[in-house]
Structure formats: C-alpha cells, structure tokens
Amino acid sequence: MQKSGGAVIPMDNKDIVYLFGARQVQPAPREIFDEEVCDFLGKLSEELRADVRAKQYTDILTFAFFIRRANLKLMKERYADAAYMIGKGTVFHIAPSNVPINFAYSWVFGLLSGNANIVRVSMKDFIQVRIICDAVDRLILDEQYRWVEQENAVVMYDHAKKELTDLFSAQCQVRLIWGGDHTIEMIRQSKLPPRSTEITFADRYSFALMDAKAVLDSSEQEMSRLAANFYNDTYLMDQNACSTPHMICWIGEGEQYRKAQKRFWEHISKEAERYTLEDIKASEKFTTLCSYLMELDTKQTDRYQNLLYVISLNKLPENITKLRGKYGLFFQKEFQNVQDTLVHLNDTRVQTCVIYGVDEKEIKKEVIHMHMLGIDRVVPIGKSLDIDLNWDGYDMIRGLSRKIG
C-alpha cells in the first residue's frame, strides 16, 4: 500500500484490468505539445499504419492519420502564441461504451496538453482498443518511450464498482466524462478533490442547414459526393452520435425548396442502400416514425422503403431538440434565411450546425450577434464526426492545461 494525496492506493487491485501502463500513474506535467509526446504519437501513428490487424478498421486508420507527425505540427502551430502552458497533472478519462476509438482521442488530448492519464475503457473489450493498446505495449519496450508507461494507464473495470471510480477520481486534476447525461450523473457520484475540474460531454443536439439553390446548382458528381458525406455524418453512427444532424433546415424560396429536397433525398436514399438496417432497428425506426406522426404537425412523410424516412413539418414543436431520428429518420422544414432558422435553435443542448451552401463564418457571427446559448461547431456536411482539439465547445488543450502567468 502506498499513500498518495491522502488516498490509499492498492498497488494491484484484481478488479482492474490494465491494458497497458502503470499500476500507479506518476504525474510529471509537461509543456503542451511536448516534443517527447509528439515524437511518441508520431511513432504510434507509424506503428498503427503498419499493423496488419489495424488495416481493416477505418476508425483506427483515421486515428493513426490524426496523430501523424505532420498533423501534430499543424495542431501545434495553432497554439504558437500560447507560451508557458503546462499540463495540470493527471487526467482521468471516462470513455464511452459505444464508440470504440473514442478513448484514443481522449487520451491524445490528455497527452498533448501535457498530462499523465488514466483512461477507463468499456468492459465490452473492443478489438480496436486491444489493437491500439498492443501497439503502445510494443513501443514502450523501447527505453525512450518508457515514460509513457509510467505516466499513463488504460484500465477496464466493472462500472458498478463505484469505489474504483472514487479512487481514480481522487487522484486526478481533471476528469473527462464522455458518454452523455446518464454517465455524467453516475460518475459525479464520485467526489473530485477541491482543485480538480471536470469536462463533460453531455447529450447534445445537432442539425443541418442547407441552401436549396446550392443543391439545385450542384453537378451530379457533387451530389454523389454530398450524399456520401451526409451518409458518413448520419447512418455511419446509426444517427446516434451527438454531432449527427436530425433536423434539416432549408433556406431558399418558392419552388426551390421542393425541388432541392427531392433531389437531395433521392441521392441519400441511393446512398443509404449500403446501410445495414437490422430488423430490430427497422422496427424501432417505424415505431419512432409513427410516434412522431401522432404528436407532430406534419405536412408530408417521404419513405424510401424503410431505409430513409423524411418528415416534413408544418410547424415546429416548442422544443426542437426533441426531434430526434434514428437509423435514417430525418425532419425537415423551410426557413427564410439564417437568422430565421437560428431563432429556433437557441438552446444549450444544440452542438453542431452542419452546413451546405451556407457561409460558415456567417453562422458563427450570427451565434454571437444573436446571443445564442447553443451551437458550438459549424462544419460542412461530411465533417460532423471529425474530432478536433476544439470539441463540443471546449478548447481541449486549454481546458486540460494551466497557464503560468
């Protein structure tokens, strides 16, 4: 038994599975984008890209691409004027249980901001988690990466064991909770030390803003690309990620709306043919559709088999964030202009505004101009799931580090 900050730390608890790393993580705060850290991540990127097992997992490859040396350099440049920034100490990450790769991004945020990390992953034991942890395990055999093992651990334990969450929470300077409202509520039952802070990724709502004329002016080729991008933003994650749009807001005039919608959804319905709609999902989706039809003021519903449902609304409900589709069920409504749209989306829960044919800067300016409570991201269609150092309204580097003033 060893004492640390008053808490008794069992050196080897049999209820904890360590995928790699120290039984007792040793915090040694580093400057943000520390050279050793960047070098290690660059090496990990190479290791993963050369890994035959990793090749079949596009999420791993995307992650490996994210931490390639060139991209780390680009990210570092964004913080070029940030001098004297250093990690806070230890970050305790609670990774979500239905996006296997997410733990790795969370960990990278912790590393790049100069921290030691304890990353809790799901008991589901995803193969992607294993592949990445195995790669790290191979690298830390090398003397120069030994520090990685001393300052980091990826752990797995039964989530019902609150005492373990208590233990790790007591050791951290920042707690990072993914997994939505329910998980946040559960984890918050474990206390944090007085100086420690928390970053939470709660349940969010996202929507799309499309310009009807832009859709009508697009070439067939561009439409196919748009459809593929929209598919990736939505179907790829069962339309269940926080940054996935549910509501499509159309800006245009007169006949444009109807024509653009028809063109757009026909392309989407073709793209959706590659989606695996399991029977249970089709059943849930149809139930959701019927529920909404009972409750909402709808104009029309377009069904493309059971792969795609589009509900056109006459009138918006009071709380627009309740309009949630799943497995390819969308809502749409026509608006006059950007302002006219955003008025209905002034809610802290609103996260990503996915755009097509609309100016990104204009939206961001409007969010400020209109004193809005929500909208933390504005990205083009196809980028809604792209994770970045700015995520969910947080600057991850600044949120996980301290500034020596």
Add this chain to the structure above:
Amino acid sequence: MIDMSEILQLSPYGLPKEEKQKLFTERLCGLTTYHKEHCAAYGNVLDGLQIDVDKVQTYEELPFLPVQLFKTHALKSVDDEEVFKTMTSSGTTGQAVSKIYLDRKTSANQQKVLVKIVSEFTGKSRLPMLIIDSPSVVKDRKMFSARGAGILGFSIFASDRQYVLNDDMQLDLEAVQKFLQKHNGEKILLFGFTFMIWQHFYKELLKNPNCIDLRNAILIHGGGWKKLANEAVSPEEFRERLKSVCGLSDIHDYYGMVEQTGSIYMQCECGHLHTSIFSDVIMRRMKDFSVCDIGEKGVIQVLSLIPESYPGHSILTEDEGVLLGEDDCPCGRKGKYFEVLGRIKNAEVRGCSDTYGQ
C-alpha cells in the same frame, strides 16, 4: 362494414383463402376507416403515411401500428365513459406495459371469438378446469393483466374450477387430487402460462411422478417460450416431460397477445399455429415491409376482426415467424398455419450516448 355478429355465425376454420380474403378486406378496411374517424392519433398516423383506404385492393395493403405504440400512447376510439375495462400486458417491473381500452361490445366479442376458437379443440360442453396459476393474479378486476385476462377468458370453458397454485405459488397437490377425484371419469381442461406450468407445476410433479393422472385431460397454454428457451427447454421437451410425469398428452400451445385478446392462434395436432377466420398473420420483410414467401422468415403482423374500441386490428409485432402454408395443413383446418420463432434479436447500436451501461 360487416358486423361481428354475422362473422360469429361462421365456422372458425371453414373459410378457404379467397373467401377469407374478401371478408378480411371488407371488415378491416371498414375498421381502418372507423378508427381513423374516431381516434385522432391513429388518424394522424394514417395521414402521415399517406394512406388512402379507398384505394386499398386487399387487406395486405392496409397500414399497421407497431405494438410498442400501445405502451407509449393511450389509443382508443371510444369516449372515456364507454371504457368498460382496461387490459395491460404483463411487463416486468419498470417496463412500460401496453394499455388496451375495451368497451362492452369489443370485450364481449373477444369472449365470443375465444369460445368459437377454443371449443373446436375442447368440444362444445364445459369441462372441469384446473388453472395452473394462483388466484391472486385475478384479484384486481379493474386492471387486467394479460395473465389475469387469459385466466378469466378461459374460465368460460369451465364447469368447475380449481386453482392449482396457492398465493405463494406453491403447488396445492391435495386440492388437485380432490378435484380430480370429484370429476373422476370426466375430461379435464388445464390452462396456464407456459413458464408457470414448467416452473411451478412440472418441476413439483417431478418430485413425485404420477401422483396425479392426467391422461384424460387437455392442456392449453400460452405466453411464449422466451423464459423456457433461457432454461434450454424446447417445445418438444416440454411436451415429453409433461407426459412422463402425469400422462398428459393432449397439449396445445397458443399464440396471442393482450393487444388482440380473443382471436388467438391455436396449435393443432400437427404442432402448427393456426389463423382462424377471426385473425390473420402476414410475415413482413423489414427492409421494405413487403410480404414474405411461404417458408421465409419475417416479422409477424397480426390482424384481428374484433377491435372496435381501440385501433388494434392491424399490429406489427416484434416477433419473428415463418408462414408454413395456407388451407393445406394435414389437420384439415383452413387458414394460414405458421411458426413463431421468438423476438427479433437485439442489435448493437452505435453513437455517443451510453445507452447500454457497460
């Protein structure tokens, strides 16, 4: 719309395909229009799905409501004052249950249809009945659970009744023996839920095999196989084991649900579940809701001619099944015959929110 009283005159397994199709198209189109006019929520769904009942050629084209909606919405086509009783499905604690609103007419028709169907198997006269359950399940008469409703529904076939289990779900062997003695020589009707029979009746009899003789008895049981499948008990094994402990050999499973009480699907001597002239099944492909071929697995849509007080005449269940044939079961009964394969299996859902805990 043809009235139930006329349909009740017909023989439950007597209509060939074409005649049944005609009857169903007429009555179900009538019910669809009726409910559209009397249940606003149902009307909204029909409007939303852009269904024009006047253009429907056969009842296969009629819309269906997903069964889950009866758990989340109060669906009824009668005024509150006319609701004579409300039935609920038997969900486990914390789970949402279906609520089915019945007026006197629909409730009476459920009972009449049940009698027509079941007496095809038990005979016209009433029989001494052993209920393999405890009397406590039917105590609250205002709120009928599926189990309670089943017991009360089947009680109409009883000339005399005896509950087999006491309030603590213990087998009351003495009472059963006394009852059998009293009705010595008579055919006995046994009724219960599949899992209850296995857990509280069979397992107890196994401790003392052949302490009762049920060779001259008929068992009707329902409620599904999910719990028994968990114990790895197949329908064949269920029948064989029951026979070995008490001689019982005339055993009929049935498929039914609280959302369509009365028009149940009885299992024939060949082991097939049958539609009667009061009900039908359509197996659907979930990709586009097209109709499956004979022998092809699909999700079961159930249709009943009875429901007038609530829009439950056409429902998409969450059960998988396979149609085995129509009008040509070796047992001689007309109508479709089919097999229920169990619940649609769960799928891994992606996303950010931890819906499934671990």
